[in-house]
Amino acid sequence: MILKSADDKSKRATLLDELQHSQLLDFRQRKWLRDELMRFKKGVQGEREAAHYLDNYFKKGENHVVLHDLRFVVDGEVAQIDHLIINRAFGFYLLETKNYAGNLVINEQGEFTVDYGEDRFGIASPIEQSKRHERILSSVLERLEIAGRTQKQAAFHHVVMLHPKAIITRPPGKSFDTSNVIKADQFPTWHQQFVEKIGVGTVFKSLLNIRSLDTIQEWGEKLMRQHRPADLLHLPDFMQPKQPAKATAAVITQTKSFSHSAHAEVVQVKPAPVADSHEKVGAQANEPAKRLICAHCGIKITYPEGKFCWNNAKRFGGVAYCRDHQALFSAVA
Secondary structure: OOOEOOOOOOOHHHHHHHHHHOOOOOOOHHHHHHHHHHHHHHHHHOOOOOHHHHHHHOOOOOEEEEEEEEEEEOOOEEEEEEEEEEEOOOEEEEEEEOOOEEEEOOOOHHHHEEEEOOOOEEOOHHHHHHHHHHHHHHHHHHHHHOOOOOOOOEEEEEEEEEEOOOEEOOOOOOOOOOEEEEEEEHHHHHHHHHHHOOHHHHHHHHHHHHOHHHHHHHHHHHHHHOOOOOOOOOHHHHHOOOOOOOOOOOOOOEEEOOOHHHHHHHEEEEEOOOOOOOOOOOOOOOOEOOOEEEEEEEOOOOOHHHHHHHHHHHHHOOOOOHHHOOOOOOOOO
């Protein structure tokens, strides 16, 4: 049973894409935007492809509940679980999706590296990441009083799913078990082999904990209510756009050189007076002139939008922004 699909994250992609056209960003901010947008798109694509294989495998099953894209926050700690599968025997599969553009290499110590041609980068272990998620999920289950018939602690299983075209280089022998690092399209085969490898003792314990599909569906719905979506418009502090510099008139010097003459004609153009195009807003005659133009995108804004920014001058630097780009500024406590 498919209980929850992934959240719609299109607002995040739109924000990152539109910000790249801003004239208020420096080199570091533009580079971060390009990298973040690439990571974001690859992550969403990988999760979507993995969900496709999982949904096809479990959609007709009566022993599992599938939830995609769960985010829990417990005592300041965050667990972002790409895919969670609950079975009727009180077992939980935590699936971590990775969509690496390079080749994945795992050594004997369980260290993960990604090769991009001649470049090699060490990465955090997705298995250890999933185990940290297990600890937070356990706290959530305890708070919701979700437990088996004969045991309080659930049986957790961790799987790392990669793109079907990924290349995985595994350590030799059995120095480090990588059987749970698979390509997304291999999950059905992996799951069947995993179930077959379970010993008699585990099977007996599972039978004692067996629950109805309605019960694990109820568990899934409880977990869905604990889902705390991430703020799709959040940006790091250094990504806050800089305030536009005040327009100043400058002396324009135009030099015309002629190859056939040793003399250069220099024309100096004196600055023309800058016209005051500010619109007067407000009822009082002595209120400062303000522009009903978004300082970020240049579109005309409404008076309530401008008034909100001017009333929060510390947050917006005394400059007005449209409602969409007001979200770029963190609220001042």
